[in-house]
Amino acid sequence: MRLLSWWARRLLSAVLTLFVVSVLIFAASRLMPGGFAEVVLGPFAGPDQRAAVSAKYGLDQSLVVQYGLWLAAAVKGDLGTSLLSGEPVAGEFLLRIPVTVELTVLGIAAAVLIGIPLGVYTAVRAGQRGGGALGRLAGGLGVSVPEFVLGSLVVFVFSRYALGLTVGGYRPLGEDVGANLRSMVLPAAVLSVFAIAVTARTTRDAVLNVLVEPYITASVARGEAPLAIIRRHVLRNASIPILVVLTTITAYLLGGAVIIENLFNLPGVGSYVVQAVGRRDYAVVQAGVLLAAAVFVVLTMLADATSGVLDPRLGKAVR
Amino acid sequence: MTTWRRLDPLSRTGLVCLVVLVLAALAGSVFGLGGNPDGIVGSRLAPPSWQWPLGTDQLGRSMLPRVLEGIGTTLLLSTLAVLVTASLSTVLGIVAGYRGGWLAELVLRMVDVLYSFPTIVLAILVAAVLGPGQAATLCSIVLVTIPLMTRLVRTAAMTVSERDYITSAVISGVGWWRILARHVLPNVSGTIAVQGTYALSVGILVEGGLSFLGFGVQPPESSLGVLIQQGGIYLLAAPWLLAFPGVVLVVAILAINVFGDGLRDRLEPRESRSLV
Amino acid sequence: MTLLEVDQLVVDYGAVRALDGATLSVARGETVGIVGESGSGKSTLGSAIGGLLPKAAEVTGGEVKVDGSVVGSMSARELRALRSTRLGYVFQEPIGSLDPTMRIGRQVALALRGRASRADVLDRLATVKLADPARVARGYPHQLSGGMAQRVAIAMAMAAEPELLIADEPTAALDSQVRDEVLDLVFALAAEAGTTILWLSHDLPAVARRCSRVAVMYGGRVVESGPASAVLAEPRHPYTAALAGSVPGAVSEGQRLVAIPGQPPVLSGASPGCSFAPRCPAVLESCAGERPRSHVSGGHDVLCHRASETVGAAR
Numbered sequence: 001m002r003l004l005s006w007w008a009r010r011l012l013s014a015v016l017t018l019f020v021v022s023v024l025i026f027a028a029s030r031l032m033p034g035g036f037a038e039v040v041l042g043p044f045a046g047p048d049q050r051a052a053v054s055a056k057y058g059l060d061q062s063l064v065v066q067y068g069l070w071l072a073a074a075v076k077g078d079l080g081t082s083l084l085s086g087e088p089v090a091g092e093f094l095l096r097i098p099v100t101v102e103l104t105v106l107g108i109a110a111a112v113l114i115g116i117p118l119g120v121y122t123a124v125r126a127g128q129r130g131g132g133a134l135g136r137l138a139g140g141l142g143v144s145v146p147e148f149v150l151g152s153l154v155v156f157v158f159s160r161y162a163l164g165l166t167v168g169g170y171r172p173l174g175e176d177v178g179a180n181l182r183s184m185v186l187p188a189a190v191l192s193v194f195a196i197a198v199t200a201r202t203t204r205d206a207v208l209n210v211l212v213e214p215y216i217t218a219s220v221a222r223g224e225a226p227l228a229i230i231r232r233h234v235l236r237n238a239s240i241p242i243l244v245v246l247t248t249i250t251a252y253l254l255g256g257a258v259i260i261e262n263l264f265n266l267p268g269v270g271s272y273v274v275q276a277v278g279r280r281d282y283a284v285v286q287a288g289v290l291l292a293a294a295v296f297v298v299l300t301m302l303a304d305a306t307s308g309v310l311d312p313r314l315g316k317a318v319r
Numbered sequence: 320m321t322t323w324r325r326l327d328p329l330s331r332t333g334l335v336c337l338v339v340l341v342l343a344a345l346a347g348s349v350f351g352l353g354g355n356p357d358g359i360v361g362s363r364l365a366p367p368s369w370q371w372p373l374g375t376d377q378l379g380r381s382m383l384p385r386v387l388e389g390i391g392t393t394l395l396l397s398t399l400a401v402l403v404t405a406s407l408s409t410v411l412g413i414v415a416g417y418r419g420g421w422l423a424e425l426v427l428r429m430v431d432v433l434y435s436f437p438t439i440v441l442a443i444l445v446a447a448v449l450g451p452g453q454a455a456t457l458c459s460i461v462l463v464t465i466p467l468m469t470r471l472v473r474t475a476a477m478t479v480s481e482r483d484y485i486t487s488a489v490i491s492g493v494g495w496w497r498i499l500a501r502h503v504l505p506n507v508s509g510t511i512a513v514q515g516t517y518a519l520s521v522g523i524l525v526e527g528g529l530s531f532l533g534f535g536v537q538p539p540e541s542s543l544g545v546l547i548q549q550g551g552i553y554l555l556a557a558p559w560l561l562a563f564p565g566v567v568l569v570v571a572i573l574a575i576n577v578f579g580d581g582l583r584d585r586l587e588p589r590e591s592r593s594l595v
Numbered sequence: 596m597t598l599l600e601v602d603q604l605v606v607d608y609g610a611v612r613a614l615d616g617a618t619l620s621v622a623r624g625e626t627v628g629i630v631g632e633s634g635s636g637k638s639t640l641g642s643a644i645g646g647l648l649p650k651a652a653e654v655t656g657g658e659v660k661v662d663g664s665v666v667g668s669m670s671a672r673e674l675r676a677l678r679s680t681r682l683g684y685v686f687q688e689p690i691g692s693l694d695p696t697m698r699i700g701r702q703v704a705l706a707l708r709g710r711a712s713r714a715d716v717l718d719r720l721a722t723v724k725l726a727d728p729a730r731v732a733r734g735y736p737h738q739l740s741g742g743m744a745q746r747v748a749i750a751m752a753m754a755a756e757p758e759l760l761i762a763d764e765p766t767a768a769l770d771s772q773v774r775d776e777v778l779d780l781v782f783a784l785a786a787e788a789g790t791t792i793l794w795l796s797h798d799l800p801a802v803a804r805r806c807s808r809v810a811v812m813y814g815g816r817v818v819e820s821g822p823a824s825a826v827l828a829e830p831r832h833p834y835t836a837a838l839a840g841s842v843p844g845a846v847s848e849g850q851r852l853v854a855i856p857g858q859p860p861v862l863s864g865a866s867p868g869c870s871f872a873p874r875c876p877a878v879l880e881s882c883a884g885e886r887p888r889s890h891v892s893g894g895h896d897v898l899c900h901r902a903s904e905t906v907g908a909a910r
Binding site for chain 3: 213215219220221225237310311313
């Protein structure tokens with residue numbers, strides 16, 4: 001009963017957020033240069049097609065009705081038609097999702113496997129002599145080097161000296177695993193630097209906040225060993241901010257690692273949306289933004305539920 | 320002055336770097352250091368030399384004044400955007416944190432909505448509506464930075480509004496505008512300063528990313544993002560076109576982040592516990 | 596036989612001096628109350644015994660010996676052995692001292708060195724007189740009252756039957772009704788296990804009622820120590836006297852001192868004289884410029900330039 005009401009409330013809030021997001025996107029599509037028919041069909045459509053779109057989306061009706069029809073179509077999975085390919089946008093996205101998902105998985109894996117241990121280590125070492133300023137500088141560098149600078153550097157180095165890895169030349173995972181990995185290692189690595197740095201930074205902050213808690217002093221006073229304290233007490237209590245940042249990174253990567261995909265010519269969701277903006281293929285832009293926001297909202301909801309499991313004090317609300 | 324004395328050496332270095340960058344931009348735009356950024360001075364894609372310290376670009380323009388101009392544009396755009404964000408966030412955050420009720424709910428809901436757009440996607444959407452350019456860049460930075468800052472100002476304002484001196488001020492009949500100005504605002508100013516610093520680095524990142532994708536500042540105008548984007552095209556032939564603006568951009572962001580960390584550690588000092 | 600020996604211990608937090616040459620000796624089996632205001636250095640002293648000082652703190656003089664071994668020169672492994680077998684700590688924040696994300700039962704099992712069966716855990720919880728041990732073991736800290744949480748903390752601190760239990764204001768955060776119950780429990784369990792008690796408190800009369808010996812701290816030093824009844828009945832140091840409710844010699848009989856005017860000092864180095872001098876009702880000229888030396892008389896150990904006089908006045 002209680003469980004239901006928590007999920008119901010959380011779901012309602014998520015739906016409400018998505019609703020406002022969709023209104024904003026709808027409004028944006030009306031404000032974009034060129035009318036909505038052009039947004040859907042492109043400037044080169046004939047009168048018949050225009051009439052068909054008018055009927056389908058009710059362009060002769062009020063804006064509210066138009067929004068309703070658009071939303072109803074979007075909810076059913078009809079995200080419009082790409083002006084460039086003439087194919088349904090939903091299908092085009094499905095083709096590109098594997099690339100984006102693979103990048104996301106690689107980036108998150110790096111964040112978890114490297115970022116979290118790094119953050120814990122620097123937090124536990126904090127305040128000790130030596131390495132403080134250097135660590136801060138290194139961590140700061142990780143979050144300060146933009147993807148497009150680091151990515152360009154990597155492209156430069158690996159274009160000159162191949163070193164067994166390829167820049168661009170994407171091959172699908174199903175086709176040739178080796179070639180796929182060779183083409184994905186570099187973009188994933190560039191993207192990981194930021195993911196690792198942000199995760200490490202958040203972990204460090206969270207762990208520092210936990211380390212001053214009285215129960216940590218109490219466990220030190222009981223003679224527990226440092227590694228045991230970290231494993232038993234610190235990690236779980238610091239986990240919620242880390243979960244939040246991992247969620248944000250995941251949503252960000254799934255929404256399209258726009259710059260990386262663009263730089264390395266990866267046929268993912270992000271580069272698709274960017275090309276679409278450049279070519280004024282607005283149906284694709286709308287769909288891309290809506291999908292990215294939906295992914296974020298769903299992931300945030302899942303993260304909230306997980307928080308309730310990780311911290312029993314919050315769990316009361318979930319349970 | 321007191322801030323300076325209370326900062327650690329690394330944060331001081333960050334602040335010095337920032338000041339140097341601002342002075343460099345001023346030297347370029349006001350005193351014409353390096354010459355005319357748009358003037359074609361010599362051979363194309365010339366490597367750095369005594370004559371052209373940062374080399375020349377694909378049209379034969381000297382890179383030094385272009386980089387200086389780029390620093391100016393990027394810093395100015397980001398700073399303006401952060402000032403807008405700071406003002407809006409302060410008002411929204413204090414209203415939401417201090418007044419509570421449906422108004423707070425509305426503000427938080429809007430913040431949630433903005434939060435659910437991935438940074439660069441939101442920026443691209445703005446550019447698609449407004450058309451690429453400086454206005455779109457400015458708007459994007461504001462929309463990207465406003466959610467986090469509003470949330471944090473709200474949290475700070477909520478903490479302050481529970482303090483005893485606020486309660487006693489309310490009881491003794493002090494008007495709420497006065498309470499906000501006298502008590503709440505000074506107490507959230509630390510949060511605003513720290514978050515404003517971080518927002519500035521996000522602003523520079525957004526400008527860079529957006530211009531890099533071609534939706535931000537438009538050539539022939541110069542910004543660090545534009546220079547990096549243009550440099551990317553000639554990356555293999557003339558790596559210095561990308562290297563100089565790239566390094567400057569990284570230094571600017573790093574300097575701001577390091578300074579922000581130092582500022583935060585000063586304003587919110589904390590103990591640390593040894594596990595041994 | 597001496598279990599704990601604190602000798603001229605000096606601890607600095609950066610520029611602020613928390614302990615300014617504190618000296619204390621505790622024999623095995625004693626129950627000692629350390630009394631002082633917040634800022635007197637008693638918590639710092641308590642932490643220093645187990646090597647638990649925060650990173651910002653530094654021992655800049657003196658030493659702490661537990662059963663003859665110097666705590667400051669122990670390796671990390673020795674320090675852990677000291678904490679897990681010889682020392683027990685109970686802190687001020689009962690709920691905060693328990694991990695909020697771990698069930699009570701598992702936390703108690705960890706305190707029992709992880710090899711405890713469920714029955715052992717319930718047994719432990721029963722010894723601290725928790726009404727429904729099974730339910731408490733299943734619960735999380737935030738589901739307990741302060742009194743229940745402190746009982747759990749006491750069960751955990753006493754799990755290894757330590758030689759010395761350091762209780763840092765264990766009842767300060769509790770409702771007044773449960774304070775006595777919790778203290779009864781601590782003293783009963785300690786008596787049973789033969790554990791020496793070091794109870795840090797700001798309440799002199801309460802401490803004197805339960806402890807065999809009392810040490811009064813002020814400005815980072817132990818200014819007076821002695822048998823509890825004697826310290827309460829015949830305080831030698833003007834500060835102790837003020838805490839006990841009267842100042843012999845300076846104030847005529849029957850006159851009560853409600854509060855001590857002035858603030859406790861924040862030291863930024865060794866105090867040049869007696870740090871109580873600015874607030875002392877019986878101050879002498881020498882008090883401000885000369886550090887009082889230890890003056891032993893009638894079982895009291897007093898740091899006061901007028902110690903001999905006040906002995907006379909009390910008689």
